[in-house]
Structure formats: C-alpha cells, structure tokens
Amino acid sequence: MNRTLTLSGVALIILALAPQIFPFLQFTLTIAIAKGFAALGVALLLRAGLISLGHAMYYAIGAYAAAFMAQKLGITDFAVIMIAATVISAFFGLVFGLFLVRYRAIFFAMLNLAVSMVIYSLASKLYGITGGTDGLRVAVPTIFGMELSKDAFDGVLYYVSIVLVVALGYLIHRYLKSPLGNALSAVHSNEVRLEYLGVSAWSSLLTAYTISAALAGVGGAIAALSIGHVLPEYAFWTESGHLVLTAVLGGIAGIAGPFLGSVFLELIHTIAVGFAAEAWNMIVGVALLVVIFFLPRGLFGLFERLSGQKATDGEPKL
C-alpha cells in the first residue's frame, strides 16, 4: 500500500511539473484530469458491477451548468461555478438515480443510455437554454474578484485541478474503505446476503450513483472552463463508452487507475493526431481489447506488477 502511495506521489509531482517543461501539455493534461474524474465516477459503479452507458450526461451537465452560469446568469466567480456545477450534477444524479439504481446488468446500462440520449437531444434542440448544436461559449471566470487573462487562468485551473484530484481522491479512498463503500462491492458479489444483513442495496447504490454523478460533474466543469466552449456531443453515448473504457484501461481497483487511464489516452491521442488521425479510434479499440484480454487489472495493475507489487486479494473485478 505504501508503495502505491509513493507511486501516486511521484505521478502527481510529474503531473505538476510537466507543463513547466512542456507548456503545450497543459491543456492535454487538464482535459485528462477532467475526464479522469468522470472515469472515476464510472469506476465506482463498476465496483458494484454496474456499467453505465450514459455517464457522459453528468459530464455534460457539469459543463453546461458552468457555461450557463457564466453566460446566462452572470456568475463569474471560479469557486462558485465549480461548486454549483458539482452540486447540480449531483442533484441530477440523485433524481435520475432514484429510478435507475433499481436495475441491474444490461438494463442498468441501457436505461442510463436512454436518459443520456434524452439529455443529448435536449441539449441539441433547446436553443434558448443550451445554444443548440452551436453549444455555449464560456468566458474566463474571475478568481475572488480578480480578472485574469485566459493563459493565467488556465494555469490556475490546472493546479486547482491537481489539488482537487488529491482532495477528492482522498475522500473517495476513505469512502471505499468505509462500511458504505464496502457495501458497494457487496452488492456485486451477493446482494441477497446484503439485504439479509439489514442493508438496503438501493440506498447504498443511490449514494454511489450520486457521488459518481458529482465526480463526472466536476470533470465536466473543468473541461468547460478549460476549453471555453461546451457542445451537446459531450453527452453522446460514445463518450459514455469512452469513460467506461478509460476506467477499465486504467484499472478500477484504486483511485489512481481512472486518472492513469485518462492521462495515458489523452497523451496517445495528442501524439496520434499528428500522424494517424483516422486510425485513432482503432488504436484505442485495439488497446482496450488488449487490456481486457491480457491485463484484467488495467494499466495500474501493470504498473504495480512492474514495481514488484503483487495483486491484492479481494480487489474489485469486472
């Protein structure tokens, strides 16, 4: 465990220094962190054996919430935007979750997909609120009343994102070790026994579902502020598929896995755009199949194995 902690620490330091050495990486890594949050949300549900094919909607809701506040409500404060976007995503997660967490297996996947496609279609059609297919532009927020240039703000956003990775990552780590977090994988392995212990699988799952929506919302808000533009495509089902892919690629056992998967994918993407733009999806698809066939614990598992750590018993599996 200590080794994992050291590895994570080293990775964070690399993450913090990378843009200082290669400034062009800052944008790529900001987006990687944003998607990493959403993938972490998806990974929480995967622990309970639930695969969501609609989580990109919470990423989109977070992003649209940030854009809407800045553009339509005149709220420009960075902190307010971040917090409100998270709360709004969590709220939608709670409301949709009330109905969705009753279902398991493929029905859970499909119902999430259905809800996300409604959100996607509404985002494309409700011009008045969402700007339709043109999306919404996001102005540069102020930080405690200070107005910054886009460049300066991007720097702040990047380091705030890293701080959020540490802070939220720690909270989620605590949650997963807690009784409530353990109840999640218990739903997966034996829901009947859990009910007979007097625990409601439904409310344990609803908690996890709401948290996962909030995490996706944090990611969406970061992405919106970084890109400066939100589009309905954020909620398209293939994006949801990519989030599941990112989580599994990185590994769902720990907090670091989804972020690792996300950084890995974004870096490869940046490289691939140069010489194999048409084959990008193919590369990702093949990488996914290779990971599923040969690395059941994801890249994070590979990382640990290379550093001489063996698989721990009882970690969540797909």
Place this chain on the structure above:
Amino acid sequence: MSEVLLKAENLEVAFGGVKAADGVNLTIDKGEFVAIIGPNGSGKTTFLNLCTGYIRPVSGHVWLGDQEITRMAPRQIARRGIARAFQIPQLFTDHNVIENVMLAIASREGIWQAFTALDRPKYRAEAMELLELLNLGDYAETMAGTLPEGLRKLADVTVAMALRPQLLLLDEPTSGVSALERFPLMDTLMKAMKARGVTALFVEHDMEIVENYADRVVVWNAGTVMAEGTPAEVMKDPRVLENVVGIV
C-alpha cells in the same frame, strides 16, 4: 412460563395452486432450539422465507416478540433481530472471511458510515472473537469464495450471528457436508449458539442430527404442521413414521 419469541398464525401462501403454507400455526420460545423436518417440497424453506420476508403470505401473521413483521422486507426484518443462514452459503466472495463478518457488524451498528474504515480495531476484535468461537480463526484472511464447503457453511452462520440476532434461522446446516463432518459441525454450532444465548430454528432432513440436537421437533407435511413435540415423542407418532421417516 417461557417467553414467546416467534409466533406464526394461520400463514397461507400458494405457488401456482400448490399450497406451500396452508394455515401454519407455530410458536418458538426464547432459548429453544427447534428443528423442522418433513419431506421435500413440504414447505420447510418456504416457512423460513415467510419469516424473513423473502416471500409474503397471502394471509396470516408473523410476530417477533410483540412486533408484527408480516409484510416487512428482508432488510427490515433483519434489523429487528432475525438472521438467516442459507442452505447454499451466501457470502461476499470478493471479501475475505473476517471482512464478511466485519461488514455484518457494521450493518448492525449502522452502515451509514462513509469516512471511517470498515477494518477498525473494534470490529476486528469482535469479528475475531466470533470466528474463534466457531473454529474459523485460522481462516480469517481467506477469501470467502475459496473456502471449502463445510467451512463456508460455518462462515455463513458466523456472518448471521454477527448481527446478534434474537432468532437465528438455519436452512439445512449439514447439507452438502460429508457424513464425518456433520456432528463436529453441529457441535461447533451448538457451542456457539449456547455461548451467545441465540434461539434457533433449523430445517433438517437428517433424523440423527435432529434426535441429537433439537429440543423440540416440528413435523411438516403438505404445507402444514403435522405434529410437534420432543424428538422422542415425535418419532413414536405413527403418522410421522409413515409420512416423513419412511420418505426421508
């Protein structure tokens, strides 16, 4: 006068025309160790399912102490003090044995703890004590999914007992266990239940086990109680000999 713990009154339930419970009346007193015997399909497991809320009766009532629990969900009944061990052990296969027990303890104490660790000294000590009582101390760190069948049965009972139930329901505790292991397994269970003062109701098909361990026997036939009494009394009943023992 002994105190009534569980009382079932006129329970009726049918599956597609077959009455699995046809006006069942039964009481269990505190401290008793009651066995249910009967031919296959006579509704023994159905009775456990009715008591734990897994299925709901068409009519009739179930009381635990002075609370009516008739139409409650399994988790509500579990919180009120009925725990269950299954014929096929139900464990969290991705957790090790002691984590299974700690999760039961946490469920009893309140699962809504999101930031304190499940694996804490207090829970671990209590779980370990219980595991040792059931001779599972050496298997605390074994993955529940990889335990041999006999030990899995014991682990299942341990998880149920960690809830500190008033009433423990055991569904065929010795099925799937080799003939040689049966008596040691029952000895261990009896020792643990006596030590914790647990009242228990168990479904069993092995007459030898029933004769040796039960205080009282309830004979089930065609969804209803056909006879009840001490093992010795019941074994003399000609109807029991004809309908149950002959078949079992």
Place this chain on the structure above:
Amino acid sequence: MLQSIIPLAVDALANAALIFFVAVGLTLVFSVLRILNVAHGSFYSIGAYVAASVGLWIVGAGLPDWLTFPALLLSAAFVAALFGPIVEKTLVSWTYGKSEAVQVLVTFGLFLILEDLQRIVFGIQSVYQDTPMTMLGISEIGGIVYLNYQLLLIGLAGVVLVALRLFITRSRTGRLLAAVVADREVSEALGIDTQRMFMIAFTLGVFLAAIGGAMATPTTGVAPGLGADTMVLAFAVAAIGGLGQVEGAAIASIIVATAKVLAIYFAPSLDAVAPYLVMLAVLLVKPYGLFGSGSTRKI
C-alpha cells in the same frame, strides 16, 4: 383527412421498416447469445457503405440499372459472411460467461475499430446512390402520391418478420435456436451444438443489420457517424419491445417511427428526442420493455 394521414402513415411505416431490420438483429443476437452487441450499428453502416459502393459501380460500369436491386441483398449477405463468423469466433465467443461489463466493453472496442475501418476504406465524404428509388418511381392511388420504394421497404420488412417467425418455429435450425434461448444448459446436455448456434445467430444478426443499412441507402446518404446514430436507435427499439422479442421489435419500430414522424410534422424541434422520450416513458412503466421480462433474483 385521409389525404393527410395516409402519407404520414406510409412515411412512418417505411421508417419503421428500416429501424426494424437493425433492431430485430440486435434483439435476436441478445436472445441467443445474451450479449448486447454495441457494435451492431456498425454492421448497419457497413452494409450501407458496401451497398452504395456496389450500386455506384454497377451504374458507373454501364450495367443494367435493375441489377442494383439484387445488389442490395447481395451486399448485405457479403457483409454478413465477411464479418459474422469471424467476429463471433474470435471476439464475441471469448466473452461468453463473462460479466456484462466485459461484454459491453469488448463490443465497444469492436465498434471503435469498425468505425475507423469505415473511415479508412470509404473515406469521410457522404456516399449517395438512389438508383433503386428513382427507378421505381411513384404511383398515385386515389389522389395520393406514394414513393414505390417506400412500399417496397414496408413489404420487405413484413416478409422478413414472417420469414423469421417461420424460421424459428418451423425449420430445424430455428427450433434448435429456440431451444438454446429457452435453456442453454439443457440444450447443451441434449447434445445441441450451442457454439454453432451462437455463430448462426450472430451471423444472422449481422445480416439483418446490413440489410437495414443496404435498404436505407437509396433514401439517404451514408456518412461517418451513421453507425453510432443507428446503434442508439436500435437500442431504443429493442428496449421498448423487450430485449429478445422479435415481434416486440416490430411493434416498437412502428411506435418509434410514428413518434418520430409525428414529431417532424408537428414539433420539428423534438424529432431527435422523440424515440428516447418514448423509450423512457415505456421503460418507466415497463422497465423490461413491452413484451420482455427481467431475470429474477434467486437464492
């Protein structure tokens, strides 16, 4: 009144026919293999690309125009033969008995690969080939003008529905498939070659998706993204009808297409949302679809 309703109904049914081909393939694969194939929509778009390319070649080579009709069916058969057996034997069969998450991800990986494969082979320009539709022309009955090709689509969908039902209930292979659907373990114990059944069902599913794509080409252009769009529509239809229900898929196709056509006429801004709103409304009331049932938990 009739003057305005009949064209609407024909529009809706022609739309329903196209959705039906792809959705029934998805639902058939699910019922036999118990796998939701996320790449199913890609077989639709590949079918469309192949059919459009072959059609363009036939016209370009100066061959008789009527050849474009058999070309539609042959293209679909070619796509099924090319992809069905090999994809089932290599990727899909590996996921049997694994969790839904693995199955969804493996087919999602396949979806990503097939998407780029189409981009590389067919380019990103929209491909359009409408000879079959223009050849059939229009007919006028009672003052109402019909596109004959739409009538052909509706007829073909009806034929496919009946043929599928007859195949399942009358043919030997169909009955064996039905046995595998009813109880996989018992079928295996009885000596049915389930592996072969899986391959047949999967290939048939690919064929149905490809036929949907091929038949769609005369009415619309083929462009990147078609597979992804079709996929969700097929999901919606299969879910509304109940996963695994052949007739359910037919009825759901009509419901979805009607909702879409009504939306286009009366609330154009809602046309894209309509299928999913219908899906949500149905699933809120009947979570396992109109004709489906969820698997129950057992002790």
